[in-house]
Amino acid sequence: MTMLFNYPGSLLAAGLGRRALARSLPAGSKPPAGVFTGLYPAAISGISGWWDAGLLGGLRDVTGAPVTLSNAPVGVVVDQSGNGNGLTPFQAGVGEPPAATIAVPRINGYLGAVGAPDIGIFNNGPVLDADWGLLHPGLELGAGAAWTCYLVWTRPNWRQGALDLNSAPIALIHTLFSTGVTILQADSSGGANLTLFPGTASQTVLSAMLARRHSHAIILRNTPGVGVDAWLDGAQVASGIANPLPASASAPVLLLHDASVQGSAQCWFHEAATWERALSATEISTLISAQGRWVLGARRGVNLLLMGQSNAAWFMNAGGSLALARGVAWYLGAAAYAFTAEISGTYVAPNRYSVIPGHPVSNSSPPLFPPGSGAGTFLTNPDDGSDPSTWSGGPDFAALSAYLTGGTAIVAGVDEADIAFLVWPWSEQDSTMPYANKALYKASVLRLLALTRGLLGRTAANLPLLAWNAVPCETNDGVQMVRESIADLAAVSANNIVVFAAQTADSNPLDAAYDPTTGLFTGGNPQYRDEPDLLRYGRIGAHAAGHAAMAQGLGDTIQPAALPLSGLPVKGGPQITHVYRASNTELVLTIAHDSGNDLIVPLQAANGAGFAVMDGGSVATPGVIITAVAAARIDATHVSVTLAAALTNISSSVLFFYPYGSMQIGRGDAVTDNAASLPPPQNWNIGNDLGAAWNLNLPLQATAYPITLSDTPA
Numbered sequence: 001m002t003m004l005f006n007y008p009g010s011l012l013a014a015g016l017g018r019r020a021l022a023r024s025l026p027a028g029s030k031p032p033a034g035v036f037t038g039l040y041p042a043a044i045s046g047i048s049g050w051w052d053a054g055l056l057g058g059l060r061d062v063t064g065a066p067v068t069l070s071n072a073p074v075g076v077v078v079d080q081s082g083n084g085n086g087l088t089p090f091q092a093g094v095g096e097p098p099a100a101t102i103a104v105p106r107i108n109g110y111l112g113a114v115g116a117p118d119i120g121i122f123n124n125g126p127v128l129d130a131d132w133g134l135l136h137p138g139l140e141l142g143a144g145a146a147w148t149c150y151l152v153w154t155r156p157n158w159r160q161g162a163l164d165l166n167s168a169p170i171a172l173i174h175t176l177f178s179t180g181v182t183i184l185q186a187d188s189s190g191g192a193n194l195t196l197f198p199g200t201a202s203q204t205v206l207s208a209m210l211a212r213r214h215s216h217a218i219i220l221r222n223t224p225g226v227g228v229d230a231w232l233d234g235a236q237v238a239s240g241i242a243n244p245l246p247a248s249a250s251a252p253v254l255l256l257h258d259a260s261v262q263g264s265a266q267c268w269f270h271e272a273a274t275w276e277r278a279l280s281a282t283e284i285s286t287l288i289s290a291q292g293r294w295v296l297g298a299r300r301g302v303n304l305l306l307m308g309q310s311n312a313a314w315f316m317n318a319g320g321s322l323a324l325a326r327g328v329a330w331y332l333g334a335a336a337y338a339f340t341a342e343i344s345g346t347y348v349a350p351n352r353y354s355v356i357p358g359h360p361v362s363n364s365s366p367p368l369f370p371p372g373s374g375a376g377t378f379l380t381n382p383d384d385g386s387d388p389s390t391w392s393g394g395p396d397f398a399a400l401s402a403y404l405t406g407g408t409a410i411v412a413g414v415d416e417a418d419i420a421f422l423v424w425p426w427s428e429q430d431s432t433m434p435y436a437n438k439a440l441y442k443a444s445v446l447r448l449l450a451l452t453r454g455l456l457g458r459t460a461a462n463l464p465l466l467a468w469n470a471v472p473c474e475t476n477d478g479v480q481m482v483r484e485s486i487a488d489l490a491a492v493s494a495n496n497i498v499v500f501a502a503q504t505a506d507s508n509p510l511d512a513a514y515d516p517t518t519g520l521f522t523g524g525n526p527q528y529r530d531e532p533d534l535l536r537y538g539r540i541g542a543h544a545a546g547h548a549a550m551a552q553g554l555g556d557t558i559q560p561a562a563l564p565l566s567g568l569p570v571k572g573g574p575q576i577t578h579v580y581r582a583s584n585t586e587l588v589l590t591i592a593h594d595s596g597n598d599l600i601v602p603l604q605a606a607n608g609a610g611f612a613v614m615d616g617g618s619v620a621t622p623g624v625i626i627t628a629v630a631a632a633r634i635d636a637t638h639v640s641v642t643l644a645a646a647l648t649n650i651s652s653s654v655l656f657f658y659p660y661g662s663m664q665i666g667r668g669d670a671v672t673d674n675a676a677s678l679p680p681p682q683n684w685n686i687g688n689d690l691g692a693a694w695n696l697n698l699p700l701q702a703t704a705y706p707i708t709l710s711d712t713p714a
Contacts, residue, residue, distance in 0.1 A: 036293030041150060041273035042080065043290070044283050049136070049274040051077045051087050054111035054293070059103050060086075070105040070688050074114050077134065077269070087272070089116070090135040090254055093261045099129035104268065105689045107154055108215050109295050109333050109557040113268035118161065123322060124338040128266040130162040133257025139274060141175050141183065144247025146278040147222050149173065150287060151184075152270040152294055153256065154215040156336040157301070159188040162262045169198065170265035171258035172218070177251035180259050181244070184218060186210055196220075196230060200244040206230055206237040211298035212414060213335045215270070215557075217291040223278040233296040234288040270294060299335035300556035302328045302549070303418035304466075306341035307378075307400070307452070308426030310357040311471060311529055314510065315425045316341050318531035320538030324423065324466070324500065327542020328549050330690060333558030340411055340419065342403055344396075352403035352410055356396055360429035362444045363394065364437065369429065379448050388443035393451055401455055420554055421545060422452060423466045423500075425537070427482045428527065431474035431662075435481045435620045442485045446495065460496045464548050466541065468501040469702045473527055476661025480619045487704035498548045500541030502572045502701035505610060505659045506670035507533035519603030519669040526664070533667055539694050542686075543569035543595075564681035569595040573698035574673045578714035579656040579707045584646040587613075587656065589639045590714040591700065596673025598636045600697060603669050605631055610665035611641045614655040614706065615648055623649075625660060631671065639671060647709075655706035670699035 042050050052058040059067040062075035076086040091098040099116035107113040116132035117125075140147060151173060159166045167189040171182045185198045187210060194207040194216075206218075219231040222243055230238035255272060256265040271294070279287065304325045306312055315321055321339040329337035344356035362379035363369040371383030376394025393401070402408045404416060430441060453463050467490070470482040490497040508514055510531070512524025524530065547570050550560045571594050578590035591599060603609075608628025617623025630642040647654055659665055676695040680686065687695035 038292055039286060039290055041271075041287060041290050044275065044279065044286055046275050046277055047081045047273060048083055048276045049085050049272070050080045051272045052080060053077055053103070053114040053269055054108070054271060056103060056112070059114065067103050070103060070112065071691065072103050074101045074103050077114060081273075085137050087134040087136055087255065087269075090133040090257055091131050092257070092259055092263055093131045099132055101132070106330060106333065107268050107335070108270060110683045111270070111293065113154060113270050115268045121322075123316075123341070124157070124160070125322065125326065125336065126156050127160050128156070128264065128268070130159070130165075130262040130264050130266065131257075132264045132266075134255040134269055136253040136255065138250055139175070139253045140248065140250040140276065141177070141222070141243075141253070142245050142247050142249035143222070143243035144224050145222065146224055146276070148275040148277065148279045149220045150217070150271075150273040151255065152215070152217045152272070152291065153265075154268040154270060154299065154335055155186070155265070156213055156268070156299075157266070158190070158212055159266050162264075162266075165262050169195075170256075170267070171254070171263065172256060172265055172267070173220075174254040174258045175245070175249060175251050176254065176259060177245065177249040181249075182258055183220070186265070194232065196228065196238060196241060197244050202242045202244045204238055204241050206232055213299040213301050215294060215296050215299055215335070217294060217296055219284065219287060221278050221284070231284065231288065234291060295333070295557040300332060300554065301336035301338065301418040302332060302334045302420050302554075303337075303415055304328075304339040304421050304423045305354065305419050305452075305456075306339050306423045306425075307354045308424055309355065309359050309428055310527065311428060311473075311534070312341075312355045312425045313343050313357060314528055314531060315534045315538070316355070318534040318538075320425070320534040321423060323535060323538035324541050324545060326690065327539060327686070327694075328420065328545050330542070330686060331546030331558070331563075332549055332554055332556045334556040336418075338415070338418065339423070340415060342410065344399065347403070347410060350402045350408055351395075351399040352408060353396075353399045354403055356399075358429060359396055361426070361441070361448050362388070362391065364440060364444065365429055365432045368432075379444055379451075381444070388440060388447045391444070391447055393448075397448070397451060400452070404455060416456060419456060419463070420549060420552075421464050421466050422449070425468050425501075425534075427468070427470035427479070428473045431470055431478035431482050433478050433481060435477040438481045438485055441481060442489055445485065445489060449495075449497075460494060462552070464496045464498055464552065466498050466500040466545055466548075468537065468541075469499060469504050469704065471507070471529055472505045472659065472662040472664045474662060476663075477619060477622070479661045483702065483704045484619075498544050500544050500572070501537040502544075502575075503670060503699040504529065504537065505663065505665040505702060506667060506699045507664070508667045509664075514667060516668060519605075519609075519666055521666055530667070536696070540569075540572045540696060540698060544572050562683075564684055567595060567678070567681035568684060569675065569698055571701065573701045574599070575701045576656075576658060576703060576707060579709050580713045581647070581651045581654070581709045581711055582640070582713075585643045587641040587643070587709070588634065588713065589641060591637050591639065593637070593673060594675075594698060596675040596678065596698065598674040599633050599639060600672045600674055601631050601633050601639065602672065604666055605669050605671050607631075608641060608644075609669040610659040610663060612657045612660040612663060613643065613647065613709070614657065614660070616653050618655070619706065651709035651711050654709040656703065656709060657706050658700065658703045672697035672699050
């Protein structure tokens with residue numbers, strides 16, 4: 001018995017005796033669950049070419065082998081009509097190796113695309129290569145021939161990195177007939193026109209409302225003696241436009257390129273199809289129905305405004321902020337991701353920045369930042385006993401204002417409109433304050449938060465803050481104060497604050513020497529976190545931020561209802577919920593999972609790294625600190641901890657910490673879950689879509705507040 005496999009709308013056999021599909025599709029090419037189940041363009045008879053980059057089954061690598069993995073190189077987009085006219089990557093420039101064409105997933109909902117991304121981006125993505133397109137070996141687009149052409153594309157941004165061509169329009173369809181003629185073009189750099197036959201007597205604006213970021217589907221139908229009809233996203237936008245090409249104009253055709261050096265449209269290619277005839281009205285309706293698998297129209301970009309001091313700068317340099325934005329975009333199905341930040345000293349007269357090393361939220365931490373009206377950082381504490389809610393912005397806030405607003409602004413208004421979150425990887429200098437300053441610190445955070453939201457014309461309801469659990473830097477009681485404060489503020493829903501990194505002590509000092517086989521580090525600068533750890537926090541934080549963005553209704557091609565009910569991290573790691581005093585030296589932790597279902601005690605975690613108790617006393621008036629010397633997994637939700645010395649106080653007077661104050665756990669030395677080894681929810685494989693580095697076992701969350709020991713097991 002012979003069996004042939006195909007997905008809906010694909011041809012099992014096509015003309016010229018060729019088989020279009022004679023084996024099961026490559027792994028990953030199955031249509032994502034819960035999406036389009038209707039007809040595909042191939043259902044319309046007489047199709048002469050069909051190219052689909054939404055699924056891996058339509059792609060081959062440079063050797064001709066099926067592409068089976070996302071983010072893999074592509075050598076040809078297969079002609080699934082059976083006519084053998086594959087689309088191949090095109091580059092007009094010479095002298096440099098062409099950028100790699102990649103099969104990129106999740107560009108439009110769960111569906112993918114091909115393009116040539118530039119991996120050298122810093123704060124705005126994705127940036128696509130300025131000299132990339134796709135070449136068709138030959139199409140007849142002449143006025144005397146009947147033909148229909150269909151194209152679906154996504155533009156993530158206006159043209160970038162093309163030297164003095166950034167403002168030039170982009171060609172979406174361009175024939176190489178004669179000296180070359182652009183059939184369809186879009187404006188760039190602030191323009192909004194989609195134009196048919198630009199630069200000819202037949203030039204026609206099909207739409208004057210083209211968004212900066214968009215996905216669109218165009219159908220062009222040429223009828224000899226009648227002209228060209230056009231449909232954009234299913235609506236007819238032109239009828240009987242004179243075709244300026246001669247009766248016959250058969251030639252190679254470029255998609256998303258105009259044949260000039262750096263002439264790329266810098267768009268993603270999704271799908272195209274051709275017919276060597278004019279489709280009927282009924283067939284046009286069928287083709288419009290086939291567009292239903294794509295989300296069409298204006299697309300969202302996700303931008304993060306980064307503020308803080310030195311670790312915020314290192315977070316940015318490490319790629320953490322870009323990773324965080326990219327992960328949020330993955331959740332939303334957004335077309336673009338970016339962060340907005342500038343370090344002090346870059347723009348002067350006036351100063352314009354959002355990050356300045358060494359500066360706290362307010363001048364409330366002597367001796368470096370003593371209160372007083374003549375001082376000030378982002379907020380000015382006038383030292384008159386006034387409530388922080390009345391404090392004015394300080395010189396750093398003036399620099400932030402000049403960076404974002406007014407005639408000196410560096411950030412464009414269109415980028416400001418994309419800002420979806422404030423991000424504060426920020427706690428260092430504030431962690432020098434005494435525990436008694438807790439109320440003052442919380443009030444100052446809310447004041448600066450309100451001023452920043454107001455600067456952007458936003459409110460707490462529509463501009464969340466992403467904050468982290470305080471890094472292990474400065475004084476023990478100061479770090480504890482900041483940890484508790486952020487937890488308190490995040491617990492009030494009206495504040496709209498999300499903790500994106502619930503554990504930051506599982507990190508090394510910047511530039512420390514590290515042995516990954518033991519988890520031990522030496523040296524480094526303990527005031528700063530190492531860049532690999534900061535990048536990891538961006539990836540971990542994308543989950544809490546992504547869920548928050550969905551809850552805010554920011555979905556683009558993926559909506560909140562599509563978010564899995566389980567299987568994805570929500571808080572960024574498991575959490576200690578109960579500590580049982582089994583003996584004076586043995587504790588049993590009960591742990592609630594986030595997305596994992598088991599526990600791992602690796603490297604120095606087995607030696608008790610990070611676990612500590614306070615035997616009597618309180619955070620404000622510390623008692624004796626006893627660290628742990630061992631930890632071991634009991635079962636999937638319990639870990640035993642062995643203390644270095646016996647407890648002397650009753651359980652109600654013993655506090656458990658993970659970690660205590662500025663104690664450092666170290667990279668790879670935290671207890672984790674097993675999330676990386678579990679199958680992800682269907683359609684939500686972040687490791688497949690963004691890279692294996694996103695598959696992470698998540699660390700046990702820090703204890704924002706210490707946990708009082710119990711004499712009862714849980």
